[in-house]
Amino acid sequence: MTGIIQNLETLCGIPGVSGDEQRIRGEIRRQIDPLCTRCHTDPLGNLIAFKKGGKTPKNKLLFSAHMDEIGFIITFVEDSGLLRFAAVGGIDSRVVIGKGVEVGDARVGGVIGSKAVHMQKESERETAPKLEELFIDIGATSREAALEAVRPGDRAVFHSPFLRLGGDRLAGRAFDDRAGCAVLISLLEQELPYDCYFAFTVQEETGCVGAKTAAFTVAPDISVAVETTTASDIAGTDNHKVVCALEGGPVLSFMDKGTVYDTGLYRLALSVAGECDIPVQSKLGVYGGNDSRSLQTAGAGSRAMAISLPCRYIHSPTNVLHQSDLLYMAKLLGHLIPALAQA
């Protein structure tokens, strides 16, 4: 099972901002081609795989994780060589300043800074600059020099280390949703009791776009989004706003901002976890959303469920998750396949 952790590090090492997923897709395809029965890339760039299992299930099952990650897109190159940019996906401007980035296919190094703290007025220190006020500095001192290295439309990601913290916690970039991808790949590595479809989707962070066509193509009876979700178990948070906590096990959703989930499947997952002695927690708060909104409503619709990893500081340069949650997630999904197949 430590393979999942190693693979997470591999997958997080590859940039794949929404709409620019070809490199991460290439790596995932390289890994799953030998593991699945058949696999194809759809017109939007989703990677859709089918793995023959021991039996044909009563319900056609689709497990989905998104390949894309939040990041930036270069919108304009100034005469000074500085790059203007916009956020791709939801990024709090407060986590952007002072961070390093990598721009474009060549992963050109850049930094997002501002004038020195010494020159800031008190009011400026108290407020994070808006993204449109910021720029990426790649060291180029003219527009021409910058354009030799980058182009408008290039994506950028935070330049973040993959770190091991204390207590089996991991820190790094893009755990949302490379962690889900790593879990699905680990399922594909196993002999499955029932036929299953797997989708590695694009453009989740910009409107759950890829999942629409992937779910249309597969036309599942049951769709399972395998995701990460915000854990707010940090110092000083009121109990009722914690939502979910690291080391509490996979998180089961009954409702979020995008989806009201299938109640039967939600309860089924709780009982399967109980029978198998796998810790799980419910997502205690109606916040956020994921590909389920698209999976649920594609074509004639499917019964939707979401299982997420609790993850701190999501959509920031440094996400934190706990290895045990990741391993329990893989285990729970393994047990859910036969239950969902006949549900």
Added chain:
Amino acid sequence: MDTTTMLLELSRQTGTPGQEGDAVSYAQKLLDTYGETALTPLGSLICTVRPATPGGPHILLDAHIDQVGMVVTFIEEDGFLRVANCGGIDRRVLPASPVVIHGAKGKLCGVVASTPPHLSSGEGKTTPVDELCVDVGLRGEEAKKAVRPGDRVTLYSHARPLLGGQVSGSAMDDRAGCVAILKALEYLEGYRPECGLSVLLSTMEEVGGQGARTAAFALRPTLAIAVDVSFAHTPDAPRAKCGVLGDGPMVGVAPILSSRLSRKLGEIAESEDIPCQWEVMAGATSTNADSIAVAGEGVEAGLLSVPLKYMHTAIETVSLADVENTGKLIAAAIRWLGRKGA
């Protein structure tokens, strides 16, 4: 060692105010070839390149070796660390930054917690440092075993070259100055000044300049050049208060500094064809030059600054050409001042 490697390596060493040991040890190996090295009671590193004769002229080159960081003040029951600034880190860069905690039993990685979207008040308000917490992944009891109040915290450094001969990372303030002095010694190889010459890599500049003040008192130089960093212009900063990255060392002009020396440094740069720019300040300089100038009976002090973007963050950025030109100007100044007997 080429300038890029030296700067990247030196900037990766840790040296928060009061705990500069790692950076000092690394610098000591680089300085050993130029003269006898010793530590002061406050941890500053002194290299005697040429001993001064008692009462004779004595030039001191200073750069500070410490860097901005944080200090652990409290460990919460749930294992999160509370911190305070140890030097003036820009608080706006902290949320979601990876950090390293330097404990007595070794290093530990952590992350400055950022407020989840559903809990944030909006409007982009930043959080004061004393309300932030650091996540090291440990529960209360484990955290209390691994971390102690007083342990220092640094921003994780991604020191790396950018395009255009620029280098970005933590602690370029003032390892760039340290490297400029090391380069000057390299450029001076074989030259023996007629006066005394000492190098001081001083501690605790970011918390008040205690290292340089005391070392300057002990060394009793007759002339000193402090080598620090200063603001390089970015579009959001007032142009008149900044130098330009790549335009060479900034020669300080200020009431606390020696007018003769400032002028001379400018003349030397011109005659040696070394690019430079003026940095004019109305009183003190907020560098070690201020305390060195008033050490003991007083010292004729000058200031050279390497232009730097994004000060007091993990992405401090300098130009290698500026670092090398600062080294060249220091070397040329030593040749001139050494010949004239300071």
